Amino acid sequence: MAPVIIVLIILVVLVFIALIKTIQVIPQASAAIVERFGRYTRTLNAGLNIVVPFIDTIRNRIDLREQVVPFPPQPVITQDNLVVNIDTVIYYQVTDARAATYEVASYIQAIEQLTVTTLRNIIGGMDLERTLTSREAINAALRGVLDEATGKWGIRVNRVELKAIEPPTSIQDSMEKQMRADRDKRAAILQAEGVRQSEILRAEGEKQSAILRAEGEAKAAALRAEGEAQAIRTVFESIHAGDPDQKLLSYQYLQMLPKIAEGDANKLWIVPSEIGDALKGLSGAIGGFGLGGAPGGGNAPAATERREKPSID
Numbered sequence: 001m002a003p004v005i006i007v008l009i010i011l012v013v014l015v016f017i018a019l020i021k022t023i024q025v026i027p028q029a030s031a032a033i034v035e036r037f038g039r040y041t042r043t044l045n046a047g048l049n050i051v052v053p054f055i056d057t058i059r060n061r062i063d064l065r066e067q068v069v070p071f072p073p074q075p076v077i078t079q080d081n082l083v084v085n086i087d088t089v090i091y092y093q094v095t096d097a098r099a100a101t102y103e104v105a106s107y108i109q110a111i112e113q114l115t116v117t118t119l120r121n122i123i124g125g126m127d128l129e130r131t132l133t134s135r136e137a138i139n140a141a142l143r144g145v146l147d148e149a150t151g152k153w154g155i156r157v158n159r160v161e162l163k164a165i166e167p168p169t170s171i172q173d174s175m176e177k178q179m180r181a182d183r184d185k186r187a188a189i190l191q192a193e194g195v196r197q198s199e200i201l202r203a204e205g206e207k208q209s210a211i212l213r214a215e216g217e218a219k220a221a222a223l224r225a226e227g228e229a230q231a232i233r234t235v236f237e238s239i240h241a242g243d244p245d246q247k248l249l250s251y252q253y254l255q256m257l258p259k260i261a262e263g264d265a266n267k268l269w270i271v272p273s274e275i276g277d278a279l280k281g282l283s284g285a286i287g288g289f290g291l292g293g294a295p296g297g298g299n300a301p302a303a304t305e306r307r308e309k310p311s312i313d
Contacts, residue, residue, distance in 0.1 A: 021053035026061075031097035033059040043097050060101050066093040066158060069108060073166070074116050076123040078131055082171060086123070087163035088115055090146070096154025104153045111150060111157075118145045128167060135162050 025048055026032050032044040036056050044051075044058075051058075069092070073085040090111055094100045104110050122141050123131055131138070139160050146157040167175070 018053040022050055024049045024051055024058065029064045030061060031064055031094075032061045033097060033101050035059045040098065040102065060097075062094055062097040062100060064094055064097070066091055069111070070163070071112050071115060073164070074119065076120050078123055078128050079125060080127045082128050082167060084123070084128070084131065084168075085164075085166040086119060088119065088142075089161045089163055090115060090157060091159040091161075092150070092155050092157050094154055095156050099152065099154030107150070107153050107155055110153065111146065111155070114146060114149055115142065115160075118142055128171065132165055132167075135165075138162060 024032065024044060026044050026046050028046045030046060032049075034041045034044055034051060034056050036052070040059075041056060069090045071088045071090065073087050075083050076086050077083055092111065094107075100107055119138075119142060122138055126134065139162060143157055143160040146160065150157055
C-alpha cells in the first residue's frame with residue numbers, strides 16, 4: 001500500500017511539473033525563443049503559450065522595448081592630431097528576436113565596438129574646432145552607419161548622442177584663455193560704444209539746448225523790442241494827442257540835464273544842440289510870465305531881450 005502511494009505522489013509531481021513546463025506566460029513587450037532538441041522552432045509572443053514539456057526549451061527571453069546603453073569614454077584622434085575623449089549613448093530597440101539571438105553572439109558588445117570604430121572614422125576627418133561644434137552632424141553620421149550595420153542583427157538604432165567631448169587639459173586652458181580674451185574684447189568694445197553714444201547724445205542735447213536758448217533769446221528780444229516800440233508809440237501818440245507846446249518841451253529838457261550828469265566816472269558830457277533851443281523857449285516863457293504879472297511892464301521886454309542875447313550868442 002505504501003509503495004502505491006509513493007508512486008502516485010511521484011506521478012502527481014511529474015504532472016504538475018509538466019503542466020508548469022507546458023504553460024508559458026510571456027510579458028508584454030517581450031519575446032521568447034523556443035528550441036526543440038537544440039534547434040530553433042518558433043518565437044513566443046506576449047501572452048499565454050503552450051509548449052511541449054521536456055522537449056521544447058526556452059532559449060532566450062528578449063525585451064522588445066527601447067533600450068539605453070551608455071558607453072565609457074573612448075580616446076579618438078582628430079585631424080589635427082589631438083586626442084579627445086568622447087562619451088556616447090545609444091538608444092536601440094530589438095525588432096527581430098530570432099536574429100538578435102542567432103545572428104550575433106552579443107549585440108551589446110557588437111554595437112559598442114561598431115560605435116567606437118565608426119566614431120574614430122568620423123572624428124578623424126575633422127579638426128578639434130569642427131568636432132566641438134558639429135555634434136548634430138556627428139550624431140547623424142554615426143546613427144546612419146550603426147542603423148545600417150545592425151539591421152541584419154534585428155536591431156534598430158533610434159538615436160545616438162555624444163554626452164561629452166573632452167579635449168586635452170592644455171587645449172582646454174588655451175581655449176579658456178581665448179574665450180576670456182574674446183569676452184574682454186567684446187566688453188571693451190561695448191564700453192567704448194556706450195561712451196561714444198553717450199557723448200553723441202550729450203552733444204545732441206547741448207546742441208538742442210543752445211538752439212532752444214537762442215530761439216528763446218531771439219523771441220524775447222523780439223518781444224522786448226516790440227514792447228519798447230509799443231511803449232514809444234503809445235508815448236508818441238499821447239504826446240501828439242496832448243498837443244504840447246514849446247514851454248513843456250523846454251521843461252522836459254531841463255529835467256533831463258541832471259540825469260545826463262549822473263555818475264562819478266563821467267569826466268566829459270556833451271549837451272545836445274536842442275538844449276539851446278529849449279533854453280531859449282524856456283527863457284521866452286519866463287519873460288512872458290514877467291510881462292503878464294509885474295507892474296510897470298513896459299521895461300520888461302528890454303530886460304528880456306538882454307537875457308536872450310547871451311543865449312543867442
